[in-house]
Amino acid sequence: MEILTARMSPRTRARHPFLFKTCLILPEATGLRAATLPQLARLLQEVPEGCIYHHTHDFVLSHHYLSHEPTNDFAYWTRDVLGEEALSRRLAELDIVRYASLEALRETVVRIVNEYLQHHPLSRFKFAGEGEEFFFVKSIRVIMPTRYTASTLAEFADGLQRISVHALYFHIFGVRLGRAAGDNDVSNWLEQELGESTLAKEIAALDPYAHSLEALRSLLLSLISQRLQPVGEMPDARA
Amino acid sequence: MPGLEDYEPLIGRSAVEELQSLAERLRGRRILCINATRLGGGVAEILQRMIPLLQGCGLDIRWDVLEGNEAFFSVTKKLHNALHGRTQLFSQDMFETFLAVTEQNLQRMRLDADLFFIHDPQPVALIQQRQKLGGRWLWRCHIDLSVPQQEAWNFLRPFILQYDAAVYSAPAFVQQLPLRQVLVAPSIDPLSEKNRDMSDEEVRAIVGHLGIPLDWPIVTQVSRFDYLKDPLGVIDAFERIKKSTRCRLVLAGGSANDDPEGEEVLTRVRERAQHDPDIHVLMLPPNSDREINALQRASSVIVQKSLREGFGLTVAEALWKAKPVVASAVGGIPLQVKHRYSGLLVHSVEGAAHAIQQLLRQPDYAKTLGENGREHVRHNFLLTRHIRDYLVAFLTLGRPEDVIQLNGSEPKEEPGLVR
Numbered sequence: 001m002e003i004l005t006a007r008m009s010p011r012t013r014a015r016h017p018f019l020f021k022t023c024l025i026l027p028e029a030t031g032l033r034a035a036t037l038p039q040l041a042r043l044l045q046e047v048p049e050g051c052i053y054h055h056t057h058d059f060v061l062s063h064h065y066l067s068h069e070p071t072n073d074f075a076y077w078t079r080d081v082l083g084e085e086a087l088s089r090r091l092a093e094l095d096i097v098r099y100a101s102l103e104a105l106r107e108t109v110v111r112i113v114n115e116y117l118q119h120h121p122l123s124r125f126k127f128a129g130e131g132e133e134f135f136f137v138k139s140i141r142v143i144m145p146t147r148y149t150a151s152t153l154a155e156f157a158d159g160l161q162r163i164s165v166h167a168l169y170f171h172i173f174g175v176r177l178g179r180a181a182g183d184n185d186v187s188n189w190l191e192q193e194l195g196e197s198t199l200a201k202e203i204a205a206l207d208p209y210a211h212s213l214e215a216l217r218s219l220l221l222s223l224i225s226q227r228l229q230p231v232g233e234m235p236d237a238r239a
Numbered sequence: 240m241p242g243l244e245d246y247e248p249l250i251g252r253s254a255v256e257e258l259q260s261l262a263e264r265l266r267g268r269r270i271l272c273i274n275a276t277r278l279g280g281g282v283a284e285i286l287q288r289m290i291p292l293l294q295g296c297g298l299d300i301r302w303d304v305l306e307g308n309e310a311f312f313s314v315t316k317k318l319h320n321a322l323h324g325r326t327q328l329f330s331q332d333m334f335e336t337f338l339a340v341t342e343q344n345l346q347r348m349r350l351d352a353d354l355f356f357i358h359d360p361q362p363v364a365l366i367q368q369r370q371k372l373g374g375r376w377l378w379r380c381h382i383d384l385s386v387p388q389q390e391a392w393n394f395l396r397p398f399i400l401q402y403d404a405a406v407y408s409a410p411a412f413v414q415q416l417p418l419r420q421v422l423v424a425p426s427i428d429p430l431s432e433k434n435r436d437m438s439d440e441e442v443r444a445i446v447g448h449l450g451i452p453l454d455w456p457i458v459t460q461v462s463r464f465d466y467l468k469d470p471l472g473v474i475d476a477f478e479r480i481k482k483s484t485r486c487r488l489v490l491a492g493g494s495a496n497d498d499p500e501g502e503e504v505l506t507r508v509r510e511r512a513q514h515d516p517d518i519h520v521l522m523l524p525p526n527s528d529r530e531i532n533a534l535q536r537a538s539s540v541i542v543q544k545s546l547r548e549g550f551g552l553t554v555a556e557a558l559w560k561a562k563p564v565v566a567s568a569v570g571g572i573p574l575q576v577k578h579r580y581s582g583l584l585v586h587s588v589e590g591a592a593h594a595i596q597q598l599l600r601q602p603d604y605a606k607t608l609g610e611n612g613r614e615h616v617r618h619n620f621l622l623t624r625h626i627r628d629y630l631v632a633f634l635t636l637g638r639p640e641d642v643i644q645l646n647g648s649e650p651k652e653e654p655g656l657v658r
Contacts, residue, residue: 024257029421031413031414031415062618131570137410141643144260144264144645163253
């Protein structure tokens with residue numbers, strides 16, 4: 001790959017074009033609700049994987065423009081409804097995009113809640129009022145192609161400017177979850193098709209919590225721009 | 240009426256393209272929306288805005304309204320209240336009236352569609368003729384079903400179970416049923432007369448015309464005059480605030496065509512308010528959107544102290560105008576108001592009084608909450624997001640997978656398809 005990288009330039013044309021897709025979420029109610037932490041821990045082990053996605057990834061997507069919100073629904077509920085600040089902080093530290101599977105993420109959330117209950121036994125008696133329980137919701141992920149494709153780095157930047165935040169989140173973070181990924185991993189494509197291994201690593205290291213998604217888009221474009229500037233290939237920014 | 244492109248400055252080109260792409264996949268399918276009224280209430284308001292936009296996207300979609308007599312709407316109002324958990328007395332005659340009017344509508348209406356999109360309980364029993372009519376059926380429930388009176392629920396449940404899927408506004412409303420139950424929050428239209436931008440001069444002129452002085456901060460609740468909106472509780476909260484803070488209270492609302500109880504509630508509110516010149520009770524006629532827009536913009540705090548709530552569109556309207564909101568933590572309101580971030584959630588008259596007073600005394604905090612609220616609405620509660628969710632729901636009917644790939648045009652289902 002290093003040899004390949006050395007031979008390629010930002011002008012390189014991919015043999016297989018990158019197809020931008022978008023991922024729209026339809027939330028599905030499960031009818032399951034938890035009023036206490038033990039109920040939360042128990043139901044967390046039973047609910048479909050789509051619930052884990054909804055309360056973590058979809059939460060980030062729905063609140064991406066807020067910079068000081070909790071990073072997932074579990075952190076929000078335990079703080080604002082149960083008043084469990086310490087548990088909320090621990091859950092907020094979860095770096096959800098580093099988990100390659102929703103199962104692994106589920107196990108970690110369950111472990112954190114159970115460990116907290118072991119150390120704070122009285123917390124098992126706190127309960128949410130009617131209507132403020134934790135309602136388990138499942139995300140149905142609907143993936144469809146956009147009209148944008150890219151065969152060069154400049155075309156990739158152009159597509160990146162035009163796609164929605166849903167598409168952006170899907171390609172940068174959502175695809176890390178194997179089942180929805182298919183062959184649309186941005187980093188893989190940049191590395192294997194264009195030899196942009198450094199850029200690919202920078203993108204793989206991006207953090208969804210440090211920026212709003214629009215700020216993240218700007219950051220990505222800036223990284224690509226640095227690669228393109230010497231050859232003057234950066235497309236004009238659209239109004 | 241605005242077209243989809245008119246929303247582009249608010250939501251971006253990419254979001255418009257996503258909507259067009261979804262709509263293209265539904266071309267050739269006939270969609271029929273049915274509800275109980277063309278005027279009054281949030282459902283009619285949403286459909287009025289949504290149908291032309293969807294038609295503009297190339298969808299073959301139309302809207303029809305159930306016809307009923309006074310007796311029928313009296314029964315449906317009781318059903319509505321009972322589903323919200325208020326005890327109602329039913330007789331067999333009432334259920335027979337409901338079914339007889341359903342039958343009349345089945346005879347009268349043009350029911351040729353590939354997808355029937357049925358709103359709320361009034362037309363729910365039209366599905367009795369699914370075998371004959373075919374197509375996919377989607378039931379849209381705009382009300383809170385969390386603690387329904389069993390008699391009403393037992394009557395409606397067999398009809399609901401015949402649908403392919405049901406749509407609710409919030410997860411708290413959902414009963415466990417053996418069918419797919421999706422969540423689609425309602426929305427506001429940022430380009431409507433009720434939500435469009437308005438100059439300060441225009442606001443002052445309209446509010447002045449309504450007889451509301453602008454001398455003191457205004458606290459407003461905009462809602463139908465309905466016990467479930469608790470206008471008397473708002474007056475209780477206001478009376479507590481007035482002991483230490485000078486302000487005015489505006490209770491503004493109207494009555495839906497299918498709500499015979501509104502007059503009774505209005506009379507009780509007027510009786511309570513008649514001795515206090517700082518309480519302004521406005522019974523607004525339908526199509527008072529311009530007045531509501533101005534009242535919300537002239538207010539320092541917007542209240543929505545509902546006891547039960549389907550969604551509470553007035554909360555999103557206020558947030559879109561960057562107004563701080565004090566609202567009950569019921570129904571869909573917690574989805575719109577993140578407590579201490581985009582508004583304050585309350586659980587009692589005392590809590591409402593305390594929260595309103597806090598916002599009146601801390602205008603910078605109130606401003607921050609309002610601005611956050613506007614962004615929350617921009618991303619999650621505008622009409623365009625609502626349309627997107629419905630299009631996705633239409634496209635995924637009959638597909639049980641959790642991850643669904645849509646590639647190119649979706650095949651049209653065979654006419655007369657029956658589950």
